[in-house]
Amino acid sequence: MPTAIAGKKKTVRINGCVASAQAAKYADVDVIAAYPIRPYTATMMALAQMVANGELDAEYIVADSEHSQLSISHGASSCGARVFTGSSGVGVQFAYELYSPISGSRMPVQMMIADRTLDPPGDFGSEHTDALSTRDMGWLMGWACDAQEAFDNHLIAYRIGEDPRVLLPQMVCQDGFFVSHITSDVELPDPGQVKEFLPPYKHPYPLDPRRPVSHGPQIMPEQGPPLQLERARAMEECTPVIEQAHEEFAQIFGRRYDPWVEEYMTDGADVVFFLQGGHAVTARFAIQHLREKGIKVGMVRLRTIRPYPTDRVNEVLSKFKVVGVIETNMALGSVSSGGALYAEVCGALYESPHRPLVMSFMAGMGGEAIVLKEFYWMTQKMIDAQKRGKIEKRTHWVGFED
Amino acid sequence: MSYTELTVWTRGIIMDKEGRDIVNSISASARLEGKYAQAMENYVDNPDRTNAPTRKYCRVSDTVLENELTYENEHPNIVVLVEGTMVKGWDYMRGMPPGGTLVINTHYSPEYMIRFVPGAERLSQLVCIDAARLAHHKWLYYRLGELGLDRLSTEGAAERSKLMAPDIAAPLIAAIVKTTGIVKMQTIQPMIVNKNAFEMALEELRIMPLNPVAV
Incomplete structure (x- = not known):
């Protein structure tokens, strides 16, 4: 009934x-x-x-x-x-x-x-x-x-x-x-x-x-x-x-969602966060503040992970110089020795003629809130990688490194 | 630009609703006044903790709340003790910046209670209100059995009673609003179910002025 x-x-x-x-x-x-x-x-x-x-x-x-x-x-x-x-x-x-x-x-x-x-x-x-x-x-x-x-x-x-x-x-x-x-x-x-x-x-x-x-x-x-x-x-x-x-x-x-990814302030961005879930709320504030300072940072939020939007991720992320994957999950002993998202991002980008550098951040682990200053810290790591032209290491544990 | 944090300490399960009513009504009033406001319970305190200290939070701001995903109020300007004996035993004053307000549900005077308050030099005022008497004589004792079984409301998603402040929350809200002006009286008063206790509290609350903040 x-x-x-x-x-x-x-x-x-x-x-x-x-x-x-x-x-x-x-x-x-x-x-x-x-x-x-x-x-x-x-x-x-x-x-x-x-x-x-x-x-x-x-x-x-x-x-x-x-x-x-x-x-x-x-x-x-x-x-x-x-x-x-x-x-x-x-x-x-x-x-x-x-x-x-x-x-x-x-x-x-x-x-x-x-x-x-x-x-x-x-x-x-x-x-x-x-x-x-x-x-x-x-x-x-x-x-x-x-x-x-x-x-x-x-x-x-x-x-x-x-x-x-x-x-x-x-x-x-x-x-x-x-x-x-x-x-x-x-x-x-x-x-x-x-x-x-x-x-x-x-x-x-x-x-x-x-x-x-x-x-x-x-x-x-x-x-x-x-x-x-x-x-x-x-x-x-x-x-x-x-x-x-x-x-x-x-x-x-009357509410329109891109089924696969949300792009936030990615116009002209050199470095972007790639993440899924609630931390996007704080990420948006961090990006607004960083943009006010002239830092070219944006966010790509994955909305659907199965089926994985391989072509879409490839197309979107190929526009940038550095992608910082925020994991919020554990994949022990995996490709990056960090989380599960990194390998799939790299896999999706493999066929791209313009592969960005990809690094991952273990942030929000244990359910910690990722605060603004941590987003600023991660942004700096991505900018350093951009200047260097290569990543220092695949996985950074946020809060455990200088 | 103003930003205010309100932290309510209460007793798990049996007095959780009173704590929730305080933060929910103030937060809703602030939003009606065009401010940004958020109310939530302490995430880790929540489940199945009968009689244990639990916390409820409210944040009111003129600007958008960028910290809305932060678990705890780190610098409460206003602290409320829903049950008087909570005045002893732990540091509910931690993080309070100078110029704060402490509101206690007690039949004792502020002059008596101040001796138990840790870090009282941060207070600009101590407010005591005999909320239990104003709401209902022996309120808690009559209803303890029923209140102790309220597991449905432990996560705050489903309330057994949807009435806003039918019991001791009403006089406590009156005391908070009158002494801090966190929201306007005329905004919050219509929401409150126990109007009698609310109005009596406005007359009967006792304020002990302490250290005013240097401007």
Whole structure:
């Protein structure tokens, strides 16, 4: 039964967690699978209240672990339900077994992730390692930088994932605290707009005793390659669907997002930050101050990391002399001995005739706020590299070097 | 150009809502007055800490808040103790610049309470208000069982009660606004549910003037 949301478009002051809960309500989800872990917990608290108050007609299932959450989501989606779930930090890891089966059986489950550092030790702060470690499991994935974008991303992700040309699950990510717990003005749409943008979900082959089908049976090895190829193709070929969804979102709701990257003050820039998530808010202030001093710095914010916009990253970053990748995640022993973003940036730039220097910064680790003076420090490192014509080292740990 | 930080110290779970109501109402009023303002809870304090000290923050500025992602108020100009016994035991005054205000919910006088305040030389005034009495006699004792079970509101996203300042937050807000002028009285007063306690507090609060800031 569709949930009736009264009223027209309105602006409310909410944080990222509540924005996600509101998005699930506006998307009129059928099944919610919950299990608490900070910082995403507040999303499920808000949804529990909406269901209890009769604002949302959905099956709210409290699981006994994240593994069960994703199992419930898999089953519910197989039956044709629009599913919403979520987690943070080690909770994301505990459900790991389910990520490949869900994308492999092409179930467009949506998972909200509010990032949290992985243990040890226990730390509520935001690092993107939790979600990024699952990035090759066949889920669409991208980060919001504020509560409004988080709200919008949920609706856009359902629209893309449920498209019959795609049918892939989605991780809709936001930084713990920096987005999840910081309040800002969020415009909640007219329900009619949502209806226009996001039609009811209809899986082509739902589990139904009247029309028996098998989902995820055991197969012979020779049957594997075509199925894997199909999944790879779905990820590869969803690019036009993603672009179309963002275009229609802009037409209906009046907010336009570049699906792949946000460029901020990149005109005439020599050096740019490359990052994803909430730290972009402070980066913008830092760049404004630096530009006032005549320093040619800008920012490129990655909005979608799966599918990776290789050509777009190549095209955009080839304009600059130095790219400083702000990691906010750990990829121990990786190419740069730093984070996971660096290698993909370098990979995307490999075919460019104008390759910029690429360096990476381990900043915001443990969920520390990246403050203005740290952005100034990183800018200076990039300018030094530009003058020198080569990078001093691939990875700088911000706050641990002069 | 003015920038003000307000830090509220309260007791986890049972008095979290009072702390939230203070920062949320002041922040909302400041925005209505055209200022930039932000209210939030201390991220690490939040979960499941019944009775433990927890912090709520508010920032009000004439210019855009460039530090809105910073976890804590590093230099609070105004500090509020929602529960009187919190006056002893730790340095809630840390980082306060000279000319600050401390507001305490207590039935004791400022002259009595000042002896427990660490770094009191930074204060321009100490304000005491018997908020618990004004809001409801034995307010906390009657409702402790119910308040102690309020796990739904621990992250501040879902409030069990959406009423703004129905209890001891009302007189505390009155004391803060009257003695600091952080927002205008006429902006905030209509938001407050417990109007009686709010108005009585305006009459009954006790101010101890201390070190004025040299201009």
